[in-house]
Amino acid sequence: MEFFVFVCASAMVLVGALGVVLRNHPVHAALSLVLTLFGVAVHFVALSADFLAAVQVIVYAGAIVVLFLFVIMLLGVDRAEDLRIEPFKVQRPVAASVGVALVSLIGIAILASREAPVPAAQNSEGVQAALDAGGHDANIRALARNLxxxxxxxxxxxxxxxxxxxxxxxxxxxxxxxxxxx
Amino acid sequence: MTASIVDITPSYYLLLAALLFSIGVVGVMVRRNPLVLFMCIELMLNAVNLTFVAFAKRAGDVGGETTVFFVMVVAAAEVVVGLGIIVAILRRRPNATTDDLAELKG
Structure with a gap:
């Protein structure tokens, strides 16, 4: 079940992210961004960060994307951009290779540190007490204590x-x- | 429901965040519409947020989640100011792409 949720949410995140970069219409890009933000919210729930998932949906998918759409509509820039025009000849190959290099660099670092010892939690007393108390709202209590x-x-x-x-x-x-x- | 086929460790989330961040970087380098550039910056911020929450889970430390909270506040402020600047520029020069905005003087 956990694996299934992870795969579905990751697909949402990546498809949305590719949509932001590849769709030539700004409104489509903004809607793809909503898909990505929802996928990240699902990941937050899976990582038991319930409050952040709610904030993610309300602030990001709600307020920020609506703001983007407002500006797009307000300025009337909702015309498709012709993505075949490439102002600098080398721009896209360079961008693609930088992207691949970045992924492989971070990926190698993550895989190398996979077995590294986990540092001890530095929660303060009140936060730890809230976490230990358990219950369905333990995460929110601990976050509020910390904040x-x-x-x-x-x-x-x-x-x-x-x-x-x-x-x-x-x-x-x-x-x-x-x-x-x- | 059967048990998980693969155990999902925080490393999976970190790899996903790396992919998401790189897609955002490529988008910033490739796209020319200032609004879409901003969306790509949001992608990168979200990748970092995912990293923070994954590490918070791994270390059992709520501090990472608090940081994400602050990142969200700063992202909201950044979007508001950025879109204000874009509105001011595009009102003066409609259909400007980032190539046309090489100089600040209007």
């Missing part, structure tokens, strides 16, 4: 980051008034 005990400053800083991103985007996307420098 709000050990990383609470970083968590607060993300709110600053998001405010900056929102303000910056409003400044970037608004139409300048007449006579005003952008």
């Amino acid at each position: 709000f005990d050990d990383h609470v400053l970083a968590f607060e800083l993300t709110s600053v980051l998001l405010v900056i991103a929102v303000v910056g985007t409003v400044m970037l996307a608004r139409k300048p008034r007449k006579g005003e420098l952008v």
Whole structure:
């Protein structure tokens, strides 16, 4: 069963990823991206990261892809790009060989370190207690402990980051008034 | 249901993430539509997230999952700002590809 889930979700991930790269229509690429993101969410469930799977579906497949589609529709750039045009002659062979080299390099490293000893978990006391308590929501409890005990400053800083991103985007996307420098 | 044919170890997830990351890299190198470039960057971020969760599972450490949470926040902020820039550029020069955007001066 575990194997079956892994194969199906991996097929979703890889087919979607290839779709993003190979489909010449931006809307099709965005929909392929949804397939990949769902596949990754399935993997998260299989790796017992339940909360992250939910966030993955809501934030990535929901918000981010919808944002992409909005921009595509808003700008009217939903015309197919002719993929047969190759601006630089060597670009695609170089890109393909870089991709193959990257996969083989990382693959060799993974296979070489397969038998490496697993480091001891560095969970803090509260996190470990939440994990040991078990139950169907142990993962969420442990994640919350870790986030709000050990990383609470970083968590607060993300709110600053998001405010900056929102303000910056409003400044970037608004139409300048007449006579005003952008 | 019979027992698993093959035991799924974190290494399988790491290999899958390596494939996903490389597809994203090739996409960034090959595609010329700025929106599709952004989607390929999302592919790479997701590959790294998968790696983090696989390692968190292997080490029994929740810290990896917390990191993924932060990566998602940063990815959301990055997409918002990036799409804002793309909207600003494409409004001025419709149908611009990445080749046309070699200089920032509009």
